Amino acid sequence: MTDQTMSSASPAIVKPKLSRDDWVMRAFILVIGLWLVVTLVMPLYVMLSKSVQNKDGFFIGLSNYIEYFSTPALFYSINNSFFIAFLSTAISISLASVFAFILSRSTIPGKSVFKNIALLPLLAPSLLPGISFVYLFGRQGVLKGLIGDYSIYGPIGIVMGEVFYTFPHALMILIAAFSIADARLYEAASTLRTNRIRTFFTVTLPGIKYGLISAIFVVFTLVITDFGIPKVIGGQYNVLATDIYKQVIGQQNFEMGAVVSVVLLIPAILAFAVDRFVQRKQVAMLTARAVPYEPKPHAIFNRFFFLYCCIISVMIIGTIGMAGYASFVTFWPYNLELSLNNYDFDVMDGGGWGSFYNSLEMAAYTAVIGTSVIFTGAYMVEKAKGFGIVRGIIQFLCMIPMAVPGMVLGLAYIFFFNHPDNPLGFIYGTMPILVIVTIAHFYTVSHLTSMTALKQMDPEFETVSASLKVPFFRTFLKVTVPVCLPAILDISIYLFVNAMTTVSAVIFLYSSDTALASIAALNMDDAGDVAPAAAMCMVIVATSASVRVVHALLSKGISAKTQKWRTR
Amino acid sequence: MKSQILKTVLAGATGAFVGATALAGSALAGDSLTVYTAVEAEDLKKYAKNFNADHPDIKINWVRDSTGIITAKLLAEKNNPQADIVWGLAATSLMLLKEEGMLEAYSPKGVEKLDSKFRDSDSPTSWTGMDAWVASVCFNTVEAKKAGLPAPKSWQDLTKPVYKNHIIMPNPNSSGTGFLDVSSWLQIFKEDGGWKFMDSLHANIARYTHSGSKPCKLAAAGEIPIGISFAFRGAKSKAKGAPLEIIVPTEGVGWDMEATAIIKGSKNLAAAKTLADWTVTKKANVMYNKGYAVVAYPGVAKPVKFFPAEIASGMIDNDFQWAASNRKRILSEWQKRYDSKSDPK
Numbered sequence: 073m074t075d076q077t078m079s080s081a082s083p084a085i086v087k088p089k090l091s092r093d094d095w096v097m098r099a100f101i102l103v104i105g106l107w108l109v110v111t112l113v114m115p116l117y118v119m120l121s122k123s124v125q126n127k128d129g130f131f132i133g134l135s136n137y138i139e140y141f142s143t144p145a146l147f148y149s150i151n152n153s154f155f156i157a158f159l160s161t162a163i164s165i166s167l168a169s170v171f172a173f174i175l176s177r178s179t180i181p182g183k184s185v186f187k188n189i190a191l192l193p194l195l196a197p198s199l200l201p202g203i204s205f206v207y208l209f210g211r212q213g214v215l216k217g218l219i220g221d222y223s224i225y226g227p228i229g230i231v232m233g234e235v236f237y238t239f240p241h242a243l244m245i246l247i248a249a250f251s252i253a254d255a256r257l258y259e260a261a262s263t264l265r266t267n268r269i270r271t272f273f274t275v276t277l278p279g280i281k282y283g284l285i286s287a288i289f290v291v292f293t294l295v296i297t298d299f300g301i302p303k304v305i306g307g308q309y310n311v312l313a314t315d316i317y318k319q320v321i322g323q324q325n326f327e328m329g330a331v332v333s334v335v336l337l338i339p340a341i342l343a344f345a346v347d348r349f350v351q352r353k354q355v356a357m358l359t360a361r362a363v364p365y366e367p368k369p370h371a372i373f374n375r376f377f378f379l380y381c382c383i384i385s386v387m388i389i390g391t392i393g394m395a396g397y398a399s400f401v402t403f404w405p406y407n408l409e410l411s412l413n414n415y416d417f418d419v420m421d422g423g424g425w426g427s428f429y430n431s432l433e434m435a436a437y438t439a440v441i442g443t444s445v446i447f448t449g450a451y452m453v454e455k456a457k458g459f460g461i462v463r464g465i466i467q468f469l470c471m472i473p474m475a476v477p478g479m480v481l482g483l484a485y486i487f488f489f490n491h492p493d494n495p496l497g498f499i500y501g502t503m504p505i506l507v508i509v510t511i512a513h514f515y516t517v518s519h520l521t522s523m524t525a526l527k528q529m530d531p532e533f534e535t536v537s538a539s540l541k542v543p544f545f546r547t548f549l550k551v552t553v554p555v556c557l558p559a560i561l562d563i564s565i566y567l568f569v570n571a572m573t574t575v576s577a578v579i580f581l582y583s584s585d586t587a588l589a590s591i592a593a594l595n596m597d598d599a600g601d602v603a604p605a606a607a608m609c610m611v612i613v614a615t616s617a618s619v620r621v622v623h624a625l626l627s628k629g630i631s632a633k634t635q636k637w638r639t640r
Numbered sequence: 641m642k643s644q645i646l647k648t649v650l651a652g653a654t655g656a657f658v659g660a661t662a663l664a665g666s667a668l669a670g671d672s673l674t675v676y677t678a679v680e681a682e683d684l685k686k687y688a689k690n691f692n693a694d695h696p697d698i699k700i701n702w703v704r705d706s707t708g709i710i711t712a713k714l715l716a717e718k719n720n721p722q723a724d725i726v727w728g729l730a731a732t733s734l735m736l737l738k739e740e741g742m743l744e745a746y747s748p749k750g751v752e753k754l755d756s757k758f759r760d761s762d763s764p765t766s767w768t769g770m771d772a773w774v775a776s777v778c779f780n781t782v783e784a785k786k787a788g789l790p791a792p793k794s795w796q797d798l799t800k801p802v803y804k805n806h807i808i809m810p811n812p813n814s815s816g817t818g819f820l821d822v823s824s825w826l827q828i829f830k831e832d833g834g835w836k837f838m839d840s841l842h843a844n845i846a847r848y849t850h851s852g853s854k855p856c857k858l859a860a861a862g863e864i865p866i867g868i869s870f871a872f873r874g875a876k877s878k879a880k881g882a883p884l885e886i887i888v889p890t891e892g893v894g895w896d897m898e899a900t901a902i903i904k905g906s907k908n909l910a911a912a913k914t915l916a917d918w919t920v921t922k923k924a925n926v927m928y929n930k931g932y933a934v935v936a937y938p939g940v941a942k943p944v945k946f947f948p949a950e951i952a953s954g955m956i957d958n959d960f961q962w963a964a965s966n967r968k969r970i971l972s973e974w975q976k977r978y979d980s981k982s983d984p985k
Contacts, residue, residue, distance in 0.1 A: 143972070145979050211783075212862045225847055307847035308811065310979065316849060321708035322814035323971065324715050324736065403881045405783070405862050486716040501722060580713055583722075584674065584701035593707075597705055599680055600857045600877055 082492035093544045097456040104449040107148040110468045111512045119484035123330035128536055140331045151313040157295040160234035164242050164291050172246035174377040177370040189385040194240040195616035197573040197590045199597055200609040201233045202304030204394040212325035212405040225307035233301035238294050241517060248521055248559055249283020252528040253365035285350050286520045290631040296339055297477045312336055313477055333480045412609040431589040434506050435571035442511040443564040450522030455534055474516035478576025485509050486580055509581060510571045518563045525559035561627045569616040672699035673911050678707040679728035683931055683943035690927050691918055697850040698911045707816050718742060725915055730816055731899040735768040735964055744902040748916040758936035768920050771932035774895040774951055775821055776871040777887040783865040788913035793889040799840035807844050808855040809868035812974055817852025817870055823963040824894025824956055841980040842978050860884055886948050892956040
């Protein structure tokens with residue numbers, strides 16, 4: 073099927089002779105493919121094949137599936153999972169699209185401040201909203217009146233947590249989609265006296281369609297595979313991801329855990345199918361002749377927009393601020409004396425400040441190596457000619473990580489890299505394996521961001537370069553990278569902050585000299601030291617925030633240099 | 641055959657990785673031990689210090705996480721174990737590893753001095769106990785007063801209607817502590833009585849958690865008046881200033897123990913044996929007694945601050961073998977009865 077879609081998409085009938093560029097690109101594609109096979113496909117194969125095996129590793133067909141599907145609890149989990157995922161996606165995407173629209177298409181003041189606030193939840197370990205929501209809305213919560221008789225421990229808490237967690241993911245993709253627009257279309261619309269609403273539906277919406285659909289599927293899959301928030305605040309509200317936790321951690325039943333993981337892969341496959349479908353209809357927004365869109369001020373709208381951004385920002389800062397306050401409290405809620413003792417990590421659980429430096433190192437490697445691999449990979453997949461099957465397969469592989477709960481990926485890495493016959497076994501228990509698993513874990517969103525940015529660039533750039541006999545890598549470095557630099561910096565920061573906060577995959581893979589700050593926070597919370605856990609979360613947030621500030625200054629400087637063409 | 645394919649495919653990729661990672665993959669020296677544990681991190685430094693006072697030449701590299709994670713990690717590493725020795729993991733987890741043939745049978749010197757409940761009944765032993773990890777009820781006196789709740793004395797008290805929605809316990813499908821509770825009730829009240837007890841308890845449960853220590857933490861934070869958890873966690877929270885009372889129900893309480901075992905295939909077997917020998921000494925047991933009221937070495941235990949005094953006498957004659965072999969059946973019965981209920985709000 074993949075083959076057919078690809079060949080019908082390219083109208084060429086005469087098979088052109090492959091240039092040297094094409095060969096180089098194909099070599100690159102193969103390298104990227106190999107990377108994905110080794111860091112993703114093979115570990116997952118080893119893990120997921122357990123779903124058709126018994127405890128001793130013998131093939132037993134589908135009997136694990138039959139056993140799983142015959143438990144009545146399953147249907148509640150599926151129901152709950154989908155309910156939570158639909159609701160969280162609807163809320164998160166609506167909030168994020170309006171926010172992204174305002175940031176990229178309006179002239180309100182303080183846009184960069186709002187954007188940075190909106191991306192703050194990315195910087196926070198998933199433990200943080202858990203702690204904050206309990207302090208805000210729990211039985212002792214300062215705002216518990218707001219949710220009335222309902223309990224925060226259940227669907228309400230999960231949806232709130234998931235929206236907090238997925239909002240910036242959606243925002244990143246949507247901003248990328250909104251930020252490239254051809255002003256000529258809007259000029260044409262206004263010349264034809266089209267009203268704003270009609271323009272929105274006929275010009276704006278079709279332009280962002282690809283990004284919007286990507287964002288919906290990213291959020292949906294993130295929610296359905298996340299176990300951190302349901303575990304911390306979900307009470308006994310069962311979802312598929314906590315079912316995996318029960319099987320793997322509670323009962324050490326890897327085979328059943330694998331069965332649930334396979335069930336969870338279904339949304340990803342769906343996402344891929346829809347993605348391909350929409351992609352075929354997407355036309356390049358930024359043709360070589362495009363004129364960048366510059367928003368015009370509109371007084372009444374702007375007032376609304378500003379208010380909206382303020383409300384969202386207050387909610388985000390409130391959540392993080394509550395954890396910040398919690399980190400200074402001696403013993404909530406019975407001893408509210410404030411102190412700095414909770415920041416003395418060396419006397420606490422989890423590796424002390426050493427784990428923080430490990431996290432920094434890991435995050436830096438992940439950002440640099442991950443961005444290079446992922447963006448180059450996306451470029452090759454998007455811009456290479458021919459080689460359709462391989463590109464299709466790679467495109468498909470890139471969608472998988474999002475659908476794989478980190479816990480499953482972490483275990484898969486143990487089974488694969490710790491196998492006595494694996495020649496790569498020496499990386500087990502080292503820093504490189506943490507970097508590699510983190511890149512694999514966060515591949516999808518980075519890849520989609522790259523694709524969204526690349527897709528909006530007219531293939532004419534490559535065609536022109538090729539006809540001028542400029543090798544593609546020069547076009548790549550001189551045109552594509554500078555044009556996409558905002559997206560590239562976004563990806564690197566995304567990888568960095570996720571590496572700082574990630575828990576679920578690396579918890580199985582760290583060793584005594586590579587303990588990480590995010591895991592330290594989790595363990596402190598586990599040991600009942602909520603305040604120190606909140607403190608470690610705040611240190612992580614502060615670090616990532618400082619990196620973001622540096623990034624903002626950097627991209628401002630770079631923007632001035634490389635994005636000048638966007639203004640007239 | 642699978643590994644053959646794996647080898648061939650990977651051989652190509654190896655080259656690319658080697659350069660980047662060669663530095664990181666150095667092997668451990670002979671006199672350092674990789675020790676997996678679920679003991680509280682703050683105790684680990686103390687444990688290593690005391691051990692090193694007697695054996696300064698053996699360096700301990702801790703890998704610490706919660707019981708579920710460490711057990712899953714050990715089982716997943718079965719084909720190529722990374723740990724030399726486990727020091728401080730639930731005995732029920734170690735029994736599971738023994739069943740998988742992952743433990744080295746070795747009787748540490750002086751093992752016969754330990755209480756027979758606290759060691760593997762086979763000889764040579766595969767695991768040896770350190771201290772008991774006893775179920776208890778954490779009762780928040782401040783919140784109970786607000787809600788007008790009397791302090792419960794027994795498990796049966798907890799089924800009274802007055803406690804409706806005021807109790808939290810761990811889900812036995814996610815938490816070893818939860819299973820400990822369920823399997824102890826089935827032993828105390830016998831099979832039928834146990835399920836009947838849980839039916840009425842279920843009516844009072846506000847919710848089930850995924851972690852065994854969470855109910856007590858929630859009680860300590862005033863999120864619920866009563867948390868069914870274990871005594872150790874309760875004592876820790878109490879020491880930090882939580883208004884908790886730790887109650888040992890009169891019918892008796894379930895328990896598990898923290899235990900030690902050498903992993904089969906350890907490349908540092910001699911050092912691992914030295915450590916195993918040390919973990920059963922009187923000195924080590926005095927050290928365990930700093931945090932735990934009941935330890936493996938008879939006559940050592942002194943009362944521990946914040947621990948209820950009656951805890952040792954409350955421990956039931958726990959049949960671990962029965963619990964292990966009926967685990968699957970108990971869990972699926974439990975799930976059928978209580979877990980498939982969707983949350984009301």
